Amino acid sequence: MPITIKDIAKRTGVNHSTVSRALHGSNLISVETAERIRKAAREMGYQPSAAARSLKTRRSKVLGVIVSSIEDPFFSEIVFGIEAVAQDNGYSLFIGSSQHDNQRERKIVQTMLEHRTDGVIVCSSSFSVEHGRQLLDHGFPIVVVNHQATENFHYSIFHDDIDGSRQVTRHLIGLGHQRIAYLGNSVSGRTTLDRLSGFQAEMEAAGLPIPEGYIQHVPGGTALEGREGLQHFNGVAEFPTAIICYNDMIAIGLLQACREAGIHVPQDLSITGFDNISFSAFTHPPLTTFDQPKSSIGAEAARLLFELIDAEQKVTPGTQYVKILKGSLLVRSSTAAVLP
C-alpha cells in the first residue's frame, strides 16, 4: 500500500492540502512546516501517484512516441533525441512500435488515447491517416517526423533529403562518375522521392543523362532488399559505375551481393548509403553515406511538441509549421574516383 499525502498529513498533524502545497513549494505555507513536511515525506518514502495527479490536473506528463520499428537503429537514435528533451522537461515516454502492422498501430493509438498522453510524436512513415485523424479529433497535439503525407498534419520536422541527395550526387560527380544509378525504396513514400529528385536535379545541373533503367525501387528498406537490387542493374545495357542507395541498410545488402558476384567496391563500383546508422562504419569497405542528424531531429520534434502543449491549441488553425534540418556528407571508403 503506497504512502499518500494523507498519510504524511496524519503524521505531521496537518491537513492533506497543506502537504500538497508544501511539496509543491507553495509560498502559502510557512517555511518551517514546509520543511517538516518534506522531511517526513522523504523519510516515509513518499512517491506521488501519477494517476491521481493527471486525473486532477489533466496533464499526464507523458509523451507518446509512435515508431515503425524500434529495433531499427535509425529510429532508436531519433527516440534518443526525444527522450533527452522530454526528461529535461520532466516528461516520460510511451513508446510503441507498429511494425508496419495496422492492428498493432491501432492498439498503440488506443493506449495513447486512454493514457491521455499530452502529445504524440509520429516517426513512422507508414502511419495511417485514419489513426492520425483519430488522435487529432481527440485534441492531441501531433508532431510528425519525416512523414510523407505532410498535408494531413500541421506540424512536422523534416530532414532535407533533397539537399542531402544532391550532396551525395555531387560527391560522385566530383569523383568523375557519369553513369550513376539510384536504388530506392518503394514503400517509403516522400523520403525516397525527395532523394530521387535531389539526385535528378544534380545530374541535370551537371548535364549528365540518366540512362534507361538507372532508377530502380525495391519494396523495403532492409539489407535483404538491397541484395535484390543488384539483379535489377545486371539487366541494364551498360552497368553503372556508381549506385546511390536509399539508405544504409540497402547499401549494406548491395555491398554483400556485389562481393558475392565478384564486383569490387569501390574499384569496380562506388556505393553510397544514407542515414549514417552506427553500423555503417564497420562494413567492408566502410560506407560513404549522408549523416542525417537523427538525435537533433528527435530533439527538435520534442521541442516543437512542448511548444504546442504550452500553447494549448491556441495557435491559429490552418497554419502549417515545418522545420527542416540539414545533415552532412560523410566520405568513407565505398566511393572512389572512376577509372579512366
Add this chain to the structure above:
Amino acid sequence: MPITIKDIAKRTGVNHSTVSRALHGSNLISVETAERIRKAAREMGYQPSAAARSLKTRRSKVLGVIVSSIEDPFFSEIVFGIEAVAQDNGYSLFIGSSQHDNQRERKIVQTMLEHRTDGVIVCSSSFSVEHGRQLLDHGFPIVVVNHQATENFHYSIFHDDIDGSRQVTRHLIGLGHQRIAYLGNSVSGRTTLDRLSGFQAEMEAAGLPIPEGYIQHVPGGTALEGREGLQHFNGVAEFPTAIICYNDMIAIGLLQACREAGIHVPQDLSITGFDNISFSAFTHPPLTTFDQPKSSIGAEAARLLFELIDAEQKVTPGTQYVKILKGSLLVRSSTAAVLP
C-alpha cells in the same frame, strides 16, 4: 474535453454506474440496455481514462522495462518479445534506457514508482542494486534478464551462456583449432564469466591448454572495443588461430581491425561472435555466432512477471526462481578448418 461515462449516462438516461457495468460486460445489466450503451459509447468516441481506472483499481496495466541502451539491437529484440506478450495481456510498456548513467536510471525508477507500474523487467546488467532495492521495497514484482547479481532478485531469466560458449568452442575444436583465445568484456559481469568458463571447460575436456595471455578483456561491448582487442593478441608469444569474442559487436570490430592489418578471416584466423544480432549476417565474412533466443527470453520474462502479478506476492518468500533458456550455434563463414 474527453468523453466520460457520465456523458454517456446522460445521453442514454441511465446512471453512470450502469454505463460502467455495461462496458465491462457485467451480467447485471439487461442485454438491451447494455447494447444501447455500447452503441452510444462507440458513437461518442469514448475512451476510458487510464488514470481514473488505475486510481480506482490499483492496477495500472503497464509494465516497466529498464534497459541499458535501447539502440542496442540485442536489447531491442528482447523488448520485442516482451511487447508481444504484454499486448496479448492488455498491457502497455513503459520503456526507459539508462545509458549506464546512474542519474538517468534514478529518473526512470522514479517514473516507474510514480506510475505504479504493475511490474518491472530489468534488462540492464549494470542496473544498480540500490535502485532494485527501492523498487522491491515499494512492493514491485521484478524479473531480471541476464543479470549478474542474481542473489539480489528472486526471479530471473537467463540464457545458458556456459552451454553456448561450449558449443562455440566445440565447433572450433572440431575444425582442428588448438590455439583458441577468448576476448571478453570486463564490464558485463556474470555473462562474460559464464562464457569464459564454458570456453575453459570445453578446452579442458578436449585436453587443450590455454596459453598465457589468451584470455583478454576489453572495457566494453562495442565494435570500437573489439578493434582494440587485436593489439592484445599481437603481444602474445604465439598468435592464436581462433578468437572467441564476447559478443557480435566486438567480433565485428575485431574483424575490421584484422582486415586493416592484413589478417585474412577465416584463412588466417577464425572469429566467432555471440548473440546473433541481425547485422552479423552482413559482415564480411558473415559471422559465425551463437544465436541467443532474444525474443523468447523477453517473452519468457514477461510471462513470469504476469505470474507474479497474478499471484500478488503470495509466493512464498525466500524462494528463488530461475529459468534458463538455450540457444543454438549458427555457423557462417568467419570460421574454417585450421590449415595443416
Add this chain to the structure above:
DNA sequence: AGATTAGATGCACACGTGTGCATTCAGAGA
C-alpha cells in the same frame, strides 16, 4: 482598545471510474 490586514492552515469539492448496497419493479407462488 478596536478595527484591519496579512499570513497560515483547514474544509470541501472535483477529476473519472468501480463497486457494495439499497431500491424499484415485474412476475411467480401461496
Add this chain to the structure above:
DNA sequence: TCTCTGAATGCACACGTGTGCATCTAATCT
C-alpha cells in the same frame, strides 16, 4: 390479493491529488 424472489438499476462512497474559499491567529494601524 398479498408476499416473495430475482432481475435491473440507482445511490453513494472511495481511490489520491489539487485548489478556491473560508477560517483562524497574530500582528499592525488608527
